Amino acid sequence: MGHQATITGTTRLFVIIGDPIEQVRSPQVFNPLLTGAGRDAVLVPVHVRPGGLAAVIQGFRAMDNLDGIVVTVPHKMAVAHLIDDIGPTGRLVGGVNAVRREPDGRLVGDMFDGQGFLIGLRRAGHDPKGRRALLVGAGGAGSAVGFALAGAGVERLTIVDVDAAKADGLASAVAAAHPQVRVDRGPAVPDGHDLVINATPLGMRPDDPLPLDPARLTPGILVADIIMKPAVTPLLHAAAAQGCIVHPGKAMLDSQVEAIAGFFGIPMP
Template identity: 35%
Template sequence: MLATTKVYGCIAHPIDHVKAPTLFTSIFNKKKIDAIMIPIHVYPENLENVVNSLKLVRNFHGMTVTIPHKQSISKLCKKLDDDALFTGAVNWIKFDEHRNLIGNNFDGKGFINGFLGQNYILKDKRVCIFGAGGAAVAIAYALTDTNIKSLKIINRNVNKAFHLKEKLTIKHKSLSVDVSNVDNYILDDCDVIINATSLGLRDGDQIPFDVDKTTKNSIIADIIMQPKDTKLLKTAKNLGRSIHYGKYMIESQTDLVGQFLEIW
């Protein structure tokens, strides 16, 4: 590390699940870029103060944003790119020449690229997504550009799910979008089921849905990166379902992030 080293961050709470600092520092090294990424553990109530302080650190150039800060940090941005505008959530920020925040969200495109990169298919598939928060909105938004047959949104807060449906159908009027709550849902009419909630991140979390309700040919995807084998994916694997790991969502964002940060 040199005095000229550019510093990037990964801001989260809790922090022990994040993989981005290891991943991106490794990429910087491989590409011979004089930069590192550090973990930044911040409680929600301190987010604005920390961000304002980071604006003053001239060799700090941006950061990836994860649970629970994605929506809160969007309100601190001077400019939001299209995906961040739609989702109301940000998973990467950088600074302009005046140290104002510019936010973007690559979760949706990252998930799609990662899923297709594992030789799965989305065209004409019936997709179900659990969750209607930051990552779920980003993934749902990206799914509308993949020619899926239909989308089902299942969420604890049904009003939030209906709001997401309304936004999606404005963007893509011909897409069939259904909404269910977590107490009454059907999965045997779905080809791909995605957990886009935070369930599975912490020890003791309940499994987000009943895998027994899925068909044997369905694909079960999780966005949780740590642990790699979540309870959901372990259960799905034991039942003979195809599974998709959460790590691919962030690994497939690297090219997009490099362009956004203008470093490769």
């Protein structure tokens, strides 16, 4: 990991909260940035189960040396209801993945998943404009990715979620914000699509089922996953075997680090 800053009584804190937490890569990414910027600060993982989330956010409000919170699965939507203010993207999506603690103790959040996903796709040479996208998962990250794809000019967006109300809600909101995009609710079937995104947590645990049947994938479809660990998920393995182009979750994280660092006031090298 390189040189780890010495933690003293003056060290400022950033945290990442999630359930599970072992898979997060933010500490390995942000701590070298903080050290490189000469900041006396560290980012540490905090394992928070949903039942304890409200109490933890209350506790964070009382921690005067806490500067920011990175939010991961499954807390992105729930945290949005527990903070004081939300930026425009977060408000649209209804979720946040970064929260800044202002000097007066107010908690202000915004959502960078969609922007991160889009930048990552483009950096890999994949422009979503004009594509027919199948989005599996309408939670916090899925919502952010859905709005970002619609904003980037996909021709069609099919939204899938095991929770029908979630899929309906996201489809209506994206259609209202981007009337030029054809938005459908659909089954998790890639036929007729040339971009498939897994925005569910399926694939993080070894015994997870696949988010869709890989036998339905045809060569040339771009299959993206937002899961960071494993780096190559079972879905991406199966997609590659079918002759698809695959795009791993790490691309999204790497691309949104800049945006989150800026939001936290951490200069990039």
